[in-house]
Amino acid sequence: MLNQDTGLSARDAKDRGAPIYEWMKTEIRARIETGEWPVNHRIPSENELVESLGVSRMTANRALRELANEGVITRVQGKGSFVAPKKRSAPALGVRNIADEILERGSVHRTELILAQSETCGHELAAALELDVGAQCFHSVMVHNEDDVPIQLEDRFVNPAIAPDYLEQDFAATTPNAFLTSIAPIAKTEQFIEAVLPQPWECKVLAIARFEPCILIRRRTWSHDRVVTSVRLLYPGSRYRLQSNF
Amino acid sequence: MLNQDTGLSARDAKDRGAPIYEWMKTEIRARIETGEWPVNHRIPSENELVESLGVSRMTANRALRELANEGVITRVQGKGSFVAPKKRSAPALGVRNIADEILERGSVHRTELILAQSETCGHELAAALELDVGAQCFHSVMVHNEDDVPIQLEDRFVNPAIAPDYLEQDFAATTPNAFLTSIAPIAKTEQFIEAVLPQPWECKVLAIARFEPCILIRRRTWSHDRVVTSVRLLYPGSRYRLQSNF
DNA sequence: CCTGCAATGTTGCATATACAACTTGAGTGA
DNA sequence: TCACTCAAGTTGTATATGCAACATTGCAGG
Known part of the structure; x- marks a missing residue:
């Protein structure tokens, strides 16, 4: 009441x-x-x-x-x-939908689903999602292509309490980002940007050389004080850069 | 007591x-x-x-x-x-002074000046600084150390019309960033973030391996519609990450 | 009219107290 | 020896109370 x-x-x-x-x-x-x-x-x-x-x-x-x-x-x-008045958002460093971004450049966006399953949280994963060790969570891996060139590897873990039907989505039609933001408004975002060398399997799915440096974005988003998702976004350094003007 | x-x-x-x-x-x-x-x-x-x-x-x-x-x-x-263990991360937005950043982490900041001279603008450099080809500009290269560990290579070009006495500064005491912002308020910033492999000479001054991926920030700042400086900031990926929460 | 002051409502800080939840180590009994 | 219990120490939370600092309103007196 x-x-x-x-x-x-x-x-x-x-x-x-x-x-x-x-x-x-x-x-x-x-x-x-x-x-x-x-x-x-x-x-x-x-x-x-x-x-x-x-x-x-x-x-x-x-x-x-x-x-x-x-x-x-x-x-x-x-x-x-x-x-309080809403904080300013940084266009390039905010949470963009990679599909929108590609379409804005006039290119064709296509995703390739590599994995979508339920997994048991280990220690690190439980901490990232603020769940208990041994709890279930959803795990999806996909590659985003721009004009059939791999441009982003998305490795995502999702809190099933917030998106129980996550695995039933058609990720070719709706990106995980779009789906999750539609069901849970983003209240907070934590984001780290690093430069790393890719793992062998990552080189394979992104079709890049072994020593190609990549931008890695590790991002967690909250909604109503609960972690919605924890995602690793890997971009080949030769095909992608971030821009932030202000 | x-x-x-x-x-x-x-x-x-x-x-x-x-x-x-x-x-x-x-x-x-x-x-x-x-x-x-x-x-x-x-x-x-x-x-x-x-x-x-x-x-x-x-x-x-x-x-x-x-x-x-x-x-x-x-x-x-x-x-x-x-x-808590120190976290070496920095906000990706806004122009921070690396010296302040290091001091805030409770570490010791020390710079190593590698080069400070006047140069003649080539085609690309003239475009970056919005000067004429053949004009003079200042060029400085230095390494910023955190607790004697190289953490940033700063490769900077400066518009002499805005900072005519740039080369006379004591860069051990005042960073170029601090000096330039003190004489010219920043009105606009353009910033690109990339992942690259360092050049051999960059590996040497940063004391890193040949295939260590690095974060490269290319940044230009304007004051009163004139370019103040164009700078390349190179961070070893294993020692640095950018953070941007919102 | 207006100046000054008091009353009221608000946030800010500090204290005392109580209980719950968790960790560690000592001790106890089978 | 092993397992269990218990006590002590620690953090986490919630409450009740008091005082200080600041803002606004209204009123009394000039």
Whole structure:
């Protein structure tokens, strides 16, 4: 049931799996993401949250303080808390759909599915997806071709709790990126860019030489504080470069 | 006076300008940066900090929790808090000063000047700097070391119309980046990120193997519609990665 | 009219307390 | 010896309370 004063729902104390302050953060973030609370909208004060949710002020304070540190909201002493303006996004380094990118260049995009299966999380993978060791996750590997030239090797792991029917998708028609962003709005992205030498099997599927340097992008995306996907994108250095002007 | 139990000093309550938890954070960070507390060193527990500093546990908890969120330390429930391993990663967006970046990681920055001279623009260089072919420009090459490990090769061309006394700078004290941004505010930046194999002479000055893949950033910056500088930044792939979260 | 001040509401910080969850090591009993 | 239990230490979370700092509003008095 919705609380008219704050717009937040009073959760039954029993079904909480996450800490209260985390739950408050996700609820507030959700209202911002859906547009229910637009930019500069005033967020319920700490005391209002105390009243409507039955939490202590320190807990409400922690939730709002952490959201402020993350840049989601801004707080002004004596005035209140407000939805922060959206961050600028970097065109070239943001999460682009490789298919759109290729089409914009006037080329033909074609994918080659190499693998799509369910796997058991090992230690490292569990940490990356923030799941438990031994849990199931989805794994897909595919090559994206531009005019029949391999240009990106996509090695992706997906959280099945968020996309339970991931493996049933037709990846020739919809890229994993497009599918996942359609069912889970991206709230946060972590991205590392490295230069590496490819593995032998990667050389084979990308049709490149053994010592061709490649750009490796390792990216994780979150939605509602849960990891949606962890992906490795490998680009042959001779065929691809990143651009970021500002 | 130093407290033997924690290595932290009990501050006089009067001279505190910052909140206690912020003061604790800076004190702990200082001990990590100076190497007094090396990587994996155990940090005083919350209760030890309570004892030695006379603060409440919630305050100590907040200081340590925020340091953990920032990646400075790692905390394990039931075990304790420990100095986190350094991560050598940099934001891919924006023009950072490599010296600042290294200092922030608590390492020592040292440059090695390889070349600093005036040259005559060829065709390609003239186009890059938006000058006439045959005009003079400045050329500097240097290596930036982090803890005496070569981490960036900087190959820079500078427009003499904007920085006429560029070659007279002491590049050991002030990086070219810091000098140029101080005399010409950056209005626009064009930046390409590639993966390449280094040239033999580049391998030599960076002390890397022949087939070590490198990240190459080619960047041009404008001020008042004129090109200030065109620079190639070469990073060994095994020692450096770019980070861009949003 | 307007200046000054008090009241109220807001965030920021610090403390004391309590319980839960996890780790480690010591001890105990089969 | 092995397995189990228990105690102590540590972090994680939640609450209640108090005071400080800042912003806004309204009111009293000139």
